Amino acid sequence: MNKMSNWFFRLAVVYLMVGVSLGLFMAASHDHSMFPVHAHLNLLGWVSMSLFGLFYRSFPQATQTGLAKAHFWIYIPAHFMQMVLLALLYRGYTMVEPALGAVSSLVGVAILCFAITVWKSTRLAH
Numbered sequence: 001m002n003k004m005s006n007w008f009f010r011l012a013v014v015y016l017m018v019g020v021s022l023g024l025f026m027a028a029s030h031d032h033s034m035f036p037v038h039a040h041l042n043l044l045g046w047v048s049m050s051l052f053g054l055f056y057r058s059f060p061q062a063t064q065t066g067l068a069k070a071h072f073w074i075y076i077p078a079h080f081m082q083m084v085l086l087a088l089l090y091r092g093y094t095m096v097e098p099a100l101g102a103v104s105s106l107v108g109v110a111i112l113c114f115a116i117t118v119w120k121s122t123r124l125a126h
């Protein structure tokens with residue numbers, strides 16, 4: 001069983017549904033003002049999380065490392081908060097900007113953990 005991979009896939013399709021729903025809403029309403037939220041729901045949510053899921057499927061031993069666990073447990077809540085705050089920012093709540101900066105930086109930290117995990121796991125792989 002590969003819990004981490006499964007959860008990345010499960011959450012990825014949730015973000016796909018939310019991202020596509022917002023895309024359909026934008027198209028139908030002719031109001032594209034939320035397009036950065038749509039883009040990052042789909043790209044940091046659906047696309048990136050699916051790729052994380054595929055990676056951990058291919059390198060199951062990597063899921064046992066502290067770095068991979070840090071990647072998962074930082075990325076999931078930080079990316080969720082990033083999308084909530086980004087949506088609020090594009091609705092005019094500019095006061096969320098410092099918090100958005102903080103959670104976006106955490107997404108960056110999680111991605112760094114993933115990058116190191118990929119390099120370490122592939123070092124000895126054929």
Ligand code: HEM
Pocket residue numbers: 019020023024026027032035038039042043046047
């Ligand atoms: C039924 C599905 C979808 C609909 C109806 C939809 C609709 C839209 C609309 C209306 C825009 C704004 C276009 C503009 O104002 O320039 C947009 C932008 C965008 N969409 Fe979607 N979208 C869908 C699915 C997706 C998916 C699955 C992805 C990624 C995997 C995606 C990625 C993007 C990106 C990156 C942008 C920003 C493009 C730019 O920088 O101009 N969309 N989409």
Ligand code: HEM
Pocket residue numbers: 035036037039040043044047048104105107108
């Ligand atoms: C912490 C992670 C990230 C941050 C803070 C970030 C930030 C940004 C910012 C500030 C913009 C310009 C938005 C605007 O038009 O005003 C942007 C655009 C864009 N980003 Fe990201 N990004 C991140 C990750 C990613 C990733 C991983 C992808 C692709 C896999 C991506 C794809 C795009 C695309 C396609 C656009 C153009 C569409 C748009 O403006 O929304 N971003 N990003």
